[in-house]
Amino acid sequence: MGQFIYLKDVVTLALDQEKCVGCGTCTVVCPHEVILLDNGKARIEHRDACMECGACAQNCPNAALSVDAGVGCAAAVINSALGREGSACCCVIDNKEACE
Numbered sequence: 222m223g224q225f226i227y228l229k230d231v232v233t234l235a236l237d238q239e240k241c242v243g244c245g246t247c248t249v250v251c252p253h254e255v256i257l258l259d260n261g262k263a264r265i266e267h268r269d270a271c272m273e274c275g276a277c278a279q280n281c282p283n284a285a286l287s288v289d290a291g292v293g294c295a296a297a298v299i300n301s302a303l304g305r306e307g308s309a310c311c312c313v314i315d316n317k318e319a320c321e
């Protein structure tokens with residue numbers, strides 16, 4: 222299966238690298254490999270793949286990450302699965318034209 226992407230440039234995910242202690246927890250809990258460790262610091266690598274689940278921010282020991290969980294893509298996916306029209310905002314990169 223291809224990697225999910227979010228609508229471009231709307232993700233609320235933010236990283237304060239000054240606060241990052243390089244523990245790597247965010248890279249483990251993120252379901253979409255949005256964040257990578259680079260020279261001992263977290264770096265947002267695939268921003269548009271973030272589904273705003275909040276797992277990284279909840280598990281960061283130094284509050285280096287923030288995201289408005291529950292108002293973005295994850296909520297939209299759930300609403301879409303429940304049959305609420307006009308809710309879906311994710312698509313698969315293999316079918317990228319469906320996103321544009």
Ligand code: SF4
Nearest residue numbers: 251271272274275277
């Ligand atoms: S909010 Fe979820 S999907 Fe987005 S970077 Fe954090 S763990 Fe990954």
Ligand code: SF4
Nearest residue numbers: 241242244245247281
């Ligand atoms: S969980 Fe927080 S402190 Fe740990 S690598 Fe990620 S951003 Fe840095």
